Amino acid sequence: MINVGIVGGTGYTGVELLRLLVLHPRVKIKAITSRSEAGINVADLFTNLRGHIDLKFSDPADAKLNKCDLVFFATPNGIAMQQAESLLQAGVKVIDLAADFRIKNIAEWEKWYGMQHACPTLITEAVYGLPEINRELVKNARLIANPGCYPTAVQLGFLPLIEAGIIDVNHLIADVKSGVSGAGRKAEIHTLLAEASDNFKAYGVPGHRHLPEIKQGLSNIAQKPVNLTFVPHLVPMIRGIHATLYAKLIQQVDLQALYEKRYQNEAFVDVLPAGKHPETRSVRGSNICRIAVHQPQNSDTVVVLSVTDNLVKGAAGQAIQNMNIMFDLPETLGINQVPLLP
Ligand SMILES: NC(=O)C1=CN([C@@H]2O[C@H](COP(=O)(O)OP(=O)(O)OC[C@H]3O[C@@H](n4cnc5c(N)ncnc54)[C@H](OP(=O)(O)O)[C@@H]3O)[C@@H](O)[C@H]2O)C=CC1
Numbered sequence: 001m002i003n004v005g006i007v008g009g010t011g012y013t014g015v016e017l018l019r020l021l022v023l024h025p026r027v028k029i030k031a032i033t034s035r036s037e038a039g040i041n042v043a044d045l046f047t048n049l050r051g052h053i054d055l056k057f058s059d060p061a062d063a064k065l066n067k068c069d070l071v072f073f074a075t076p077n078g079i080a081m082q083q084a085e086s087l088l089q090a091g092v093k094v095i096d097l098a099a100d101f102r103i104k105n106i107a108e109w110e111k112w113y114g115m116q117h118a119c120p121t122l123i124t125e126a127v128y129g130l131p132e133i134n135r136e137l138v139k140n141a142r143l144i145a146n147p148g149c150y151p152t153a154v155q156l157g158f159l160p161l162i163e164a165g166i167i168d169v170n171h172l173i174a175d176v177k178s179g180v181s182g183a184g185r186k187a188e189i190h191t192l193l194a195e196a197s198d199n200f201k202a203y204g205v206p207g208h209r210h211l212p213e214i215k216q217g218l219s220n221i222a223q224k225p226v227n228l229t230f231v232p233h234l235v236p237m238i239r240g241i242h243a244t245l246y247a248k249l250i251q252q253v254d255l256q257a258l259y260e261k262r263y264q265n266e267a268f269v270d271v272l273p274a275g276k277h278p279e280t281r282s283v284r285g286s287n288i289c290r291i292a293v294h295q296p297q298n299s300d301t302v303v304v305l306s307v308t309d310n311l312v313k314g315a316a317g318q319a320i321q322n323m324n325i326m327f328d329l330p331e332t333l334g335i336n337q338v339p340l341l342p
Pocket residue numbers: 007008009010011012013014033034035036037060073074075076077079097098099147148149181182183184185186310311314315
């Protein structure tokens with residue numbers, strides 16, 4: 001069994017990790033931390049877990065994390081970087097769901113995240129955990145930077161086009177919508193029911209912190225710098241990411257065949273038949289990214305639609321996918337749930 005610790009067990013990604021891990025046949029959850037709920041039974045706070053878990057939240061300072069085989073950080077940015085080094089030294093693997101180890105250029109990270117990096121020496125070693133690109137590196141990793149929710153949907157959507165070298169990478173556009181759980185469980189005015197429901201707005205247009213992450217990933221695939229306009233939106237739904245991606249074709253190929261071939265061996269990427277439009281509810285609660293590729297009116301513009309559940313393929317599910325790969329388990333173990341409809 002893999003002995004697992006979760007730091008930040010009361011946030012939305014933390015409780016999603018719990019929902020998936022309590023039924024994972026090769027995992028034993030040893031510790032779940034919360035500063036605000038320390039001493040409280042996990043199943044008293046999250047009643048969906050009643051009958052599945054018999055643990056109390058512990059304060060992060062008291063949790064015996066260095067006795068675990070793996071620790072997930074489901075914490076705000078800037079927390080994992082303070083503890084990763086000592087855990088690795090104790091032989092514990094680390095998966096950070098936040099952004100502490102995602103960006104290789106430290107000055108760039110410090111600019112976007114507004115803090116000094118506490119552990120720059122580990123950035124080179126950290127593996128960006130998008131298995132569809134980095135599976136071989138994930139296998140031997142000790143430290144995983146789990147991708148952001150927007151970056152997962154956008155990178156998987158653009159990937160086949162960039163790998164094939166058939167689009168102009170200087171003018172990429174990602175128009176992306178997120179449900180409000182993407183903002184986390186902490187109280188904030190913009191996620192109040194009266195603010196977020198029956199409303200729809202863009203935000204972060206001058207610059208969102210996922211922009212450098214997506215550009216870094218796409219530039220690695222292209223093996224040259226890419227230019228991207230990224231516009232996130234908040235939509236009145238709870239879960240889900242819907243990315244509409246635009247690029248200019250510089251070469252005509254059978255796009256449907258390209259996407260089907262690229263993802264034919266990927267358990268968690270589903271390419272829809274030609275002409276279809278994926279819906280966020282078709283992936284809700286699952287680790288699947290569903291993609292459709294279109295070339296409207298046979299013009300030179302390709303439009304890709306990519307949907308995920310931000311809390312699963314965009315966070316907890318992808319983190320468990322990485323864990324399965326790191327521990328040489330079947331990649332789908334414990335995370336092949338059928339999406340919830342309606
Ligand atoms: N929501 C989403 O869709 C996605 C989120 N992420 C990232 O995952 C991480 C967690 O997100 P989410 O679950 O939404 O966040 P939440 O705000 O919902 O939860 C944060 C959790 O971290 C704990 N925490 C906060 N501060 C500290 C601290 N200083 N030390 C230890 N624990 C702390 C909180 O519990 P307590 O205060 O009681 O200790 C809480 O359990 C974030 O970095 C987020 O950006 C990534 C992809 C998608």
